[in-house]
Amino acid sequence: MARPALRRVMLVLAAACGLSVANIYYAQPLLDPIASAFKVSQGSAALVVTVTQLGYALGLVALMPLGDLLENRALASRTLLITAAALVAAAVAPGFGVFLVVSVLVGVTSVVAQILIPFAAHLAPEEERGKFVGTVMTGLLLGILLARTMASLVAAAWGWRAIYLISGVLMVVISAVLVKLLPRRHPDHPHGYGHLMKSIVGLAREEPILRRRAICQALLFGAFSCFWTSVAFELIRRHHMGQIGIGAFALVGAAGAVAAPVSGRLGDLGHGKAASGTALVLGIAAMVLAGVGAGSVVVLAVAGVLLDLAVQCHQVLSQRVIYGLRPDARARINTVYMTTVFLGGAAASGASGAVHSMWGWTGVTALGAVLVLIALVLWAIDALRDRPASGRR
DSSP states (O other): OOHHHHHHHHHHHHHHHHHHHGGGTTTGGGHHHHHHHHTOOHHHHTHHHHHHHHHHHHHHHHTGGGGGTSOHHHHHHHHHHHHHHHHHHHHTOSSHHHHHHHHHHHHHHTTHHHHHHHHHHHHSOGGGHHHHHHHHHHHHHHHHHHHHHHHHHHHHHHOTTHHHHHHHHHHHHHHHHHHHHSOOOOOOOOSOHHHHHHHHHHHHHHOHHHHHHHHHHHHHHHHHHHHHHHHHHHHHHTTOOOHHHHHHHHGGGGGGGGHHHHHHHHHHTTOHHHHHHHHHHHHHHHHHHHHHTTTOHHHHHHHHHHHHHHHHHHHHHHHHHHTTTOGGGHHHHHHHHHHHHHHHHHHHHHHHHHHHHHHHHHHHHHHHHHHHHHHHHHHHHHHHHOGGGGGGO
């Protein structure tokens, strides 16, 4: 593929990843109007976030491995059409039960973003894989970070259901664009779905680099989840912010998007191992800064930016490495990796609530710092044990 065409395809993949993954975050700032519309408690409305996340986890395990079995362009484009149908159903849902069911389907099918990232790795030249994966990851990150703000703005203008209709239309458009621009890719996996799923366990067992990278990123993402799960309480109680202020604060994380392409290039130049360690040190520094500087919104914002930079840098570098392990199994490798990362973030997010209740913001930041410190220890052990193989790491 010619370079201009390849750049254009990567930008489309970045947009597709960002818009599809945003679907699992739209509900978070809309729980109050959702509760009012369906006449349920706010606690019940919060189930929307839970079931959507559970649907995404199910998609990671059950749907994402199909990237190693089915033709990739068709898989991605058709999955997006199902997402569109689920989003429209959510927009017109007559009752809360229906809304919960279609929210699960939205979560399951939004995993198409994780199907497209290995696709980007297949299309990219070997010597520039990190750069192009970083470009696509930038789109994914912006989708995650801007989803809550966009949902709030659209809801303020046209009501909470509008964001689901708008996103449904966008999914159809993106599906058509993918069909037009992406080349076909037929995986060469010779067996069926059952064998494909069994092989995932084998990959986790046989690839120690995959395990280490997944665990380290899960720990770092756990710290990220601790920060962003609990910082709203700090902003409300200590700094007396409202929802608009909290939404504006969340935008600082968008600065982390710049780390994705830069870290990808560092990996392409052979500096991936050192850059990964630097990202982990940066993560620890961010959590310490957030703890000692909690009295200043500016310091909290700086800590948030540093933490996002660390998470995205380590993510891109890790994916660059694991996609080089077995090119014929990239979707399954991504399944092992992302499922581990997702579970780590979910566990840390849940723990942060209990920690915040007992020890406040100081306890949350200490927990996050310890998680990243464990990851740094694992990185150091790996670096000291096997320096000659660092090119693969």
